[in-house]
Amino acid sequence: MNSFLDFLSEENMSMFTDLYELTMCASYFDNKKFEPATFDLFVRRLPENRSYLLVAGLEQVLLFLKSVKFTEKHLSYLKKQGFDNQFLNHLRNFKFTGDVWAVPEGTVAFPCEPLIRVTAPLIEAQLVETFLLNTVNLQTMIATKASRVVHAAKGKAIIEFGLRREHGIDAGMKVARCSYIAGCQGTSNVLAGMKYGIPVFGTMAHSFVMSFDREIDAFRAFAKTFPNKSTLLIDTYDDIAGAEKAATVAKELEKKGCKLGGVRLDSGDLAEISKKVRALLDEKGLRYVTIFASGDLDEYRIAELLSKGAKIDAFGVGTRMGTSADKPYIDVIYKLCETMNEKANFSPIMKLSEGKVTLPGRKQVFRFKDKKGNLAKDVIALADEKVKGEPLLVKVMENGKVTYNLPSLSEIRAAAQENLSKLPEKYKKLTEAPPYPVELSPALEDMIKKLKSKLTKTEILNSK
């Protein structure tokens, strides 16, 4: 019982996989299928109310791909699961040697567009699936959600406050990272502050207030410790009574040449209460004291508060953003789109399962902008097609080596802000945004038609 996080190591990430990746690879190995293949990672359809994706997670994907390996401990466990020695020997020397193209973090993207394209020997490309999906799902989901929250706040600051209800330790870190990419001003997560250099913010909890005999004693004690940057939580017993006491403490601070930072509201009708508290503070000459609000917030509630004229300067947004509570996953998948045939040529493939059809061939996404530089439409085309738009996928790995300069978190954040600023307002509506136009190139359409007809003949009609 000495350790509870030891398994969360880079070394173990080869085993952070669905068993079927390994059973499939064992069968590829057994059947001598070592040829290369291409997989697309993409989002099949957007969650309700979302009209775009803000892509994130590539950095961790690349760090994983360049380091993935199997240790003797892993092989010994797999042997007990019934895998044979020859395959285990193959895994012993396993490394990822493929080529990877990807959409950079902070890019706005849309359904069906490949976000990561992996070309590698079948076993390598297959084995990395689960990690890639897990990483891109969490980070893109949160970056997208947080960008909606930031947009709803119309320039008022959003601080990510959800650590206590995010799904475990890795999620706590990644949510802080992706919320910051999406435009949040900071996080409450101290470890994320230390690891990523994200600004950290914190006020006080009700327990602090309750641990003193009187509320005003708690306020005075906190202001003594942080005379110029206290934010006092005023709703433990009664928010208006709390605001009166905060004002008293603010006046006491003024006498010492200091200034109260703000007050925080965490319950009740935040629109009404914030107006009353603002009036009370203003009346006492405390216009500089800001009002910070938290408590079950998300993009919908923030938009509603602002539309009701709430007097709130900044928002702490927790659980609903940090779990993407209205849709806690995105429909991200990783699908084979070409294999090598017996003549050593790549040949496109697709699946026809009901509602789960995929796009065949090695593809690129081309973006078209209007004269002002705003996003106009995207075209998914074959990678070797000549299309005028700006290609979104860039080469990030060649023969298993990272060929891409990983941008800093600030650079990713700046790219996200630039991308979002070029996305027309109508696509940022919180509900009922129109679909952004994503077209297939004629060559891709043609390939799909031919393949469908061929597969229907060979796989369906012939066996009936």
Added chain:
Amino acid sequence: MNSFLDFLSEENMSMFTDLYELTMCASYFDNKKFEPATFDLFVRRLPENRSYLLVAGLEQVLLFLKSVKFTEKHLSYLKKQGFDNQFLNHLRNFKFTGDVWAVPEGTVAFPCEPLIRVTAPLIEAQLVETFLLNTVNLQTMIATKASRVVHAAKGKAIIEFGLRREHGIDAGMKVARCSYIAGCQGTSNVLAGMKYGIPVFGTMAHSFVMSFDREIDAFRAFAKTFPNKSTLLIDTYDDIAGAEKAATVAKELEKKGCKLGGVRLDSGDLAEISKKVRALLDEKGLRYVTIFASGDLDEYRIAELLSKGAKIDAFGVGTRMGTSADKPYIDVIYKLCETMNEKANFSPIMKLSEGKVTLPGRKQVFRFKDKKGNLAKDVIALADEKVKGEPLLVKVMENGKVTYNLPSLSEIRAAAQENLSKLPEKYKKLTEAPPYPVELSPALEDMIKKLKSKLTKTEILNSK
């Protein structure tokens, strides 16, 4: 860029906290508040459709509490955030020295019941809040959700299949752990299999089928590698055509003295298709070939499938269970319930915030059972009250030392099954289950009444 998981270490968990825990503690330190206090961790209200909680996460909580500490690297970061040297010196020697009582993992519990009760010097008890909430939220949420899925399946096996869309690496591991506690038969997560000894299961993906020229070639190749335990995914092109080919391969296996394990359906109308596939297999004398189903399943869909007479032997349940998609958080909180007054006596406290009232004092939960041993009602009482029921909270730490024999995962799973079997059926309804009776003892009711009246006088009326 060498490491992407280095920060997920036990050593760093002291910093896996909201900044306000540290600002509050700095002020407690500055104001010489070193007295002990008691906090309750509990769930304020149940998510929609849930009528009970299946408690999980205590093991990781205890391992954290016994190891939490600050390193020089942490202190140096905190110094840059403006914390003063005296407080940082205090943190340098920080360790958790408190007493902890808790409800064992695998226990069925209800809203407002303390699940963990921490009595420790204020700074210690406060600093550990975020980690405790994060851990109990994820694990109890998933154990509860998974227990509903298992119940809906009426004895048919559930395999946890959600790794690709669970929220990051830690969640992937904890979901496998808690689903297993809740009664799932296993997981697809290989690392969880290795770490926790949970049985691992895997079939094949569409990409395996697509990587061969013909579907039947893929089936034969897989059956060659796993002649007695293949489950063939039959819906890549057309499920009935796929079932025909699987039957052909099953017959080929029979000639070699082997048996096909099963077929898997992953799309379409699973009730209708499963009936057709069952009939097709039975007609060919393949009654022993099982039908495994997956694809957007949860407790509601499984109940619907079974009510429609689906011929499914086992279910792979992924995203919706692994993210608790219909409610991806529980309203778990950590609230101060007593502090020590100037006479060195513990005195009960509570908060009155709108909709967020807490229960004061050090408490115990007593469970009453009927003659058959089924759960009848719970009573939340003061810890030193004499109440007849069975106390749920047990002592797990004393003076910072773990005094509890951590049960094995199998023992926790067995306890969960025993607990769930004693919960009357009506509380397991997937929707509209009645609330389970949880009462407050007369002494606790009385304490609340007195405190409310006192707080209203001192904190609200006097300042108006």
